[in-house]
Amino acid sequence: MKHLNIKVTGKVQGVGFRETTKMIANQMMVNGFVRNEKDGSVYIEAEGEDIFLEEFVNWCHEGPDRSRVENVEVSNGEVKNYRNFEVFKK
Numbered sequence: 247m248k249h250l251n252i253k254v255t256g257k258v259q260g261v262g263f264r265e266t267t268k269m270i271a272n273q274m275m276v277n278g279f280v281r282n283e284k285d286g287s288v289y290i291e292a293e294g295e296d297i298f299l300e301e302f303v304n305w306c307h308e309g310p311d312r313s314r315v316e317n318v319e320v321s322n323g324e325v326k327n328y329r330n331f332e333v334f335k336k
Contacts, residue, residue, distance in 0.1 A: 248299055249323040252290040253283075254306055256316030263288050264333045266310040271331040274298045274305075281334035293328050 254263070259282050267280045267290060276294040283289050292302055309315045 247293060247325050247327075248296055249278075249325045250290075250292045250299055250303065251321045251323045252292060252303065252306055253319040254288045254290070254309065254315055254317070255286070255319075256309075257312075257314040258288045258309060259286055261312035262310050263313050267306075268331050268333050270305050271302060274302050276302045277328035277331050279328070279332045279334055291323065291326070291328070292331075293325060 264280045264282065267288070271278065271292065274294065275298050276292045278291040278293050280288060280290045290306070292299060294302070303318065303320055306318050307315055
């Protein structure tokens, strides 16, 4: 089990990014959450097995059809044992 903090920048708000991220996370057995940030980025905390997290991060570089991902920053974090994947509304 591994924990990643992911910050995605570009045209990632108002394009269904959070909802699509939840769908992809559920398919890949990744738990955690996604939320919009005030600076226009999307912040994700993701936990799962390495192989699934690698695919999940690859997807973050693409995003949903209407998004335009410019940068993805990934850092390791402390495992928090999330039970599911949630979309946080701000």
